[in-house]
Amino acid sequence: MNLSILWRFWGFQSDAFHSLSLNVVFGFIEERRITVAAFELVVGAGVLRLRPVLIVLLVTVLELASGRHTMTCFGMRNRRPVGSNRSRALQVPVMYAIFDLDLKILKLGCSGEKMYRSRHQRIIVSSLLMERQMKAITRLRFALFCIAVSLPAHGQKPAKQASTPTDRPGILQEYDEAIDDVAERAMHSVVEIEVTGFGKPESSDDEDQQTLQRQRVIGSGVIVDPDGYIVTNNHVVAGALRIRVIVAPTTVELVTGHTQLANSQRVYEAKLIGTNRYADLAVIKIDAHDLPIIALPEPFHVRLGETVIAIGSPQGLDHTITKGIVSAVGRQPELDRPMVYVQTDAPINPGNSGGPLVDRDGNLIGINTFIYSSGGGSEGLGFAIPEPVVRFVYYELKARGFVPSVSIGAHAQSITPDLAAGLKLPQDHGVIFSDIDKAGPAADAGLRSGDIVELMDSVPIDSFPKYTAYLYIHKRGTPLRMEVLRGGKPVTLFITAINSLPTVDSLSDLTNPRKDLIPSLGVFVVDLNDLITAALPGLRSKHGVVVAGVLEGEPATLTNLEVGDVVRSINGKPLSTSDELRQQLANFKTGDSVAFEVERQSVLQYVAFEIE
Incomplete structure (x- = not known):
């Protein structure tokens, strides 16, 4: 900016005081500590020869412009916020200066009218000078108004200047990069699990809790061994006829012209190694090697409020990452069930079950297992099985196939x-x-x-x-x-x-859909043993076949069997195993009559039907 041109343009009429003020302004401008608007204040003051109170006001403005106050309207950087008293004190004289300028405009207008009326008097006012003064007043009035509105009202802190991406504080960028790195490393060990089989309808009530239907379930799992061992939830694979595991890379960054959205998938048939209902955990295995894993270390530490990441396949959207904090440690949602969980507000939805909850260092906090929700979606109340329980159950299932x-x-x-x-x-x-x-x-x-x-x-x-x-x-x-x-x-x-003996909450949990379903009758049966005898108090029978589940819908043959019935004989021939029942049914033809001797609620009765 050429200051001499500004000098001539504004017609600055200097005296000792104005020269001193101008030198101060020039110094601030060369140091880039004052804006053009603030410069116009002082120059305009010189043109109009404002009264001393306004000169004091302009010196105060210069003090503000020197960095002791933020004027976001002019893009100046904040050095020390001004308190509420000072802000209100400055607004009053600035608005007074605007009022004073309005008076000068009126005076100029009056002086022009007076000159017109008194043309016979030898009073000559230069039209050029008047025009210059009017321009100075207009610019000065606008500058004062901008500063007045930019001063904080009622002591509020001024808004910060919008920063460019390069001005973003480094700590935020480092935090984002750390989270990105953890998420990218962890997601390579997370798989999507597709299960087809039989399960309880989602809308089933307590009276119909043993009714089973054909289902397709999508869940998640964590690779914990490079040879293909995967940990997931028991409720994901319960009643499975077929388990498929999808291993696929995922896109982690969008770059114009360089982003690959189509990633090749590897689909494996999985084998069920073992399940545990108490902890709601299961172990499956795929025929693969050298897979990336999330380790199960002995040391375990989780702290309330720490950042955690949940990874899974909600609604089949694989490798979905959500972030939250540890909301509670050692949470016991059910007082009558002594199982504790890690609570998190990281969004967890259907399909996240079996996926990992990891901390900011990539360590496994737990396996996401259930949520509390009134609408079926995430409401910030998610629960994960703690890593020590996951580690213990995994090694027991891997070694024995069950947890005694x-x-x-x-x-x-x-x-x-x-x-x-x-x-x-x-x-x-x-x-x-x-x-x-x-x-x-x-x-x-x-x-x-x-x-x-x-x-x-x-x-x-x-x-x-x-x-x-x-x-x-x-x-x-x-x-x-x-x-x-x-x-x-x-x-x-x-x-x-x-x-x-483990407790039995539901007989349907004891069924194996591959071998326990009798399609013609639409029932799942299991052999009577000590475990079932303990689960059915008052049972009189010592042998027989127990109805553990009923398939939803009408079967080929209507038998009127109920869950908990013990089938003791068929047409007078005693039964001991489900294989014997299948062999006897295979000998009948369409239209043959069949009579079961059944124990139902400690009472013996007959159930008769005709083969369809």
């Missing part, structure tokens, strides 16, 4: 403040044993009723869910080291846990 349930022959419960006060216990929290089975492992080790659990395998036990969790993941076949508080004194015991 264990018992120490003792019954425990949570300590409440009322219980502690009533029994005068030394603490109002923790776990206390209420009953000990005679001749059980706990009784043999010397455990007594009223003992308070302090440590299990050197791990402090402060709640009933923690007690059941560490009992569940205790290594099978090794003594359990337990420290209890008895009469205020510590006692150390070594208890050898024994295998116990």
Whole structure:
């Protein structure tokens, strides 16, 4: 900017004070600390010879322009915000200056009219000077108005200047790059799982919970072994006739002209290694090697509020990544079920089941398993099975195909403040044993009723869910080291846990769709054994075939069988296995009559029908 041209253009009439002000302005301009609008303020002041109060005002404006205040209207950088009192104090004199300029415009207009009326007097006013003054007033008035509106109102902080991508703070870019790197590394170990089989209808109620229908399920899984072992949820593969695993790369960046959206997929037929309903985990295997994995390390650490990433195939959209935080650790959604989870607000939807929840370092936090939702979609209440449980179940299923349930022959419960006060216990929290089975492992080790659990395998036990969790993941076949508080004194015991029969919440969970379905009758049957006998209290039969599920829709032959029925004989011939039942049915022709002897709710009765 040529300052001499501006000088001549504005017709600056300098005196000592104005020259000093101009030198200050020039210095600010050359240092790029003042804008053209602020420069016009001082130049215009010189043209109009404003009164001293306005010169003081302009010096204040220069102070603001020097960096002590942000004027976003002129693109100046913020150095020190101005408080609310100063902002209001500046708005008043600036608006007063605008009012003063309006008075000068009126005076110029009046002086022109006076000159016209007094033309006989020798008062000559240069039209060029008047035009120059009017231009100066107009520009000065506009500049003052811009500064007035740019001052913060009521002490609010001024808006920050919009920055270009290159001005973005480095910490945000580093954070994004770190998250990108973790997500890209983790997603290579996540697969999509397609399952066809039989399952419970989503709309089934408690009265119809054993009705099964043909289903196609989409879920996710995590490769944990380079030789093709994959961890997923039990409910993803339950009732499966066929399991397919899709391994595919994914696009991680969109670049104009250089983006590949079509990625080749590898589809594998998977073999079911084992399932565990209690933890809702399953292990499947594909015939592949040298696959990328997410490790299951011994050390485990998760902190409330830390950033986590969920990866899965919601609605079949493979490799979908969502981000959130750990909302809670050790969450127990069902008080009557001692299973704890990691809660997250990372969006999880149907199809995410079986996918990983990883932390900012790429470590596995858990396996996403379920959500709380009133509408079926994500509402920020997702739950993942903690990595220690995943690790334990994986190795048990890989080695045995199942996770044996264990018992120490003792019954425990949570300590409440009322219980502690009533029994005068030394603490109002923790776990206390209420009953000990005679001749059980706990009784043999010397455990007594009223003992308070302090440590299990050197791990402090402060709640009933923690007690059941560490009992569940205790290594099978090794003594359990337990420290209890008895009469205020510590006692150390070594208890050898024994295998116990697993509980059966639903008979349909015991079915294998490949071999247990009898299509002509539309039922799933399993052989009567000790597990089922324990699940059906009051059962009289010692042999037979149990109806574990009913296929949705009308079968070829209407038999009027119900879930829980025990088929004891067919046309008077006793039955012991489902294979015998199939052989007998194969001997009948269309139109033959069949009579089953059935035990239903501890009552024996006959069910007769005709082969269709």
